[in-house]
Amino acid sequence: MGKDDVKLLSMWASPFCMRVKVALAEKDIPYEEILETDLMNDKSDLLVKSNPVHKQVPVLLHDGKPVAESTNIITYLDEAWPAKPLLPDCAYEKSRARFWADYIDRKVYPAGRAIWSSKEQDEVEAAKSNFLEIMMYLDGTLGDKDYFNGDTFGFVDILLIGLTSWFPAYEKYGDFKLEDHYPKLAAWITRSWARETVSESLTNPEKITNFVSMMRKMYGLE
Ligand SMILES: N[C@@H](CCC(=O)N[C@@H](CS)C(=O)NCC(=O)O)C(=O)O
Known part of the structure; x- marks a missing residue:
């Protein structure tokens, strides 16, 4: 290796x-x-x-x-690198992980982008509702578990956590707090960021929010 x-x-x-x-x-x-x-x-x-x-x-x-x-x-x-597997072993659980991976890949980033890149207030509101509906399904499948597959941080957690340093920018420009709507999902974000593998790999959200503000200026949105 x-x-x-x-x-x-x-x-x-x-x-x-x-x-x-x-x-x-x-x-x-x-x-x-x-x-x-x-x-x-x-x-x-x-x-x-x-x-x-x-x-x-x-x-x-x-x-x-x-x-x-x-x-x-x-x-x-x-x-x-089969050591420390990220996907579950069982075929059914693996298929569930792939289902949610596909859902996250299709939905989360474009929905978040629509929030900060919309100009009119009604468009921002529609984008925010759409984003929160996507979060509702993710919150539902997480349920009371620590991580998406149960006790261990794995494939689905990694795919979603990678997107979360952009979330504070979505919250800022959509004027909402995820934890007011989905406290369990917000707690999952905090729990996951407490892992060194996450905090050392992800860009500081403040830096991302400044980057988004710079792009909004470039697109004439602010
Ligand atoms: N579906 C791709 C998306 C990758 C993606 O959108 N990369 C962006 C940066 S965030 C990029 O390289 N953009 C340059 C371009 O599209 O020309 C993946 O999951 O890897």
């Missing part, structure tokens, strides 16, 4: 990169992070060569071989 050469093509504000960093930390896999400096105007040749279809971060390079798309990368890590 020590002989593996692992690199992560990454960008500091990307929630999709953050979730891969959490997975690497949970699995104790040493890696080198290679940061893109300007994803909008000047992607590196290495990124374009490694992910020619989407040209997006994150990309994992394992012994020089590229793996793209964050959920696919985390699934790959779990298969290539």
Whole structure:
């Protein structure tokens, strides 16, 4: 395992990169992070060569071989480094984890983005309702458990926690507090951030909120 050469093509504000960093930390896999400096105007040749279809971060390079798309990368890590498994063993539980992974991937980031990128108040309200409805389903499946699969922090936790350093920006521009609506889900965020693998992998939410404010100015929203 020590002989593996692992690199992560990454960008500091990307929630999709953050979730891969959490997975690497949970699995104790040493890696080198290679940061893109300007994803909008000047992607590196290495990124374009490694992910020619989407040209997006994150990309994992394992012994020089590229793996793209964050959920696919985390699934790959779990298969290539089977110690400390992230996905449950049982086929049924695994299918449930994949169901929620797919739900999170389709819904959470676009719904959050709609909150801070909307201009008119009625659009912001609609985006906020949509985001909170998505959170309602996630809160429901979490229930009274510590983590999505029970007692241990795993696949679904990683996919969702990676997105949460953007949540304070959604709360700010949507004028709500997640904990007022879903205290158990909010407690799950606090519990998960208390893990070193999470706090050391995720970007400080304040930095993200400043980044969002800068983008809002760029789009003429404030
Ligand atoms: N579905 C992808 C999304 C990755 C993504 O949206 N990456 C963004 C940064 S957050 C990116 O590289 N954007 C540059 C671009 O789309 O040109 C994943 O899960 O990895």
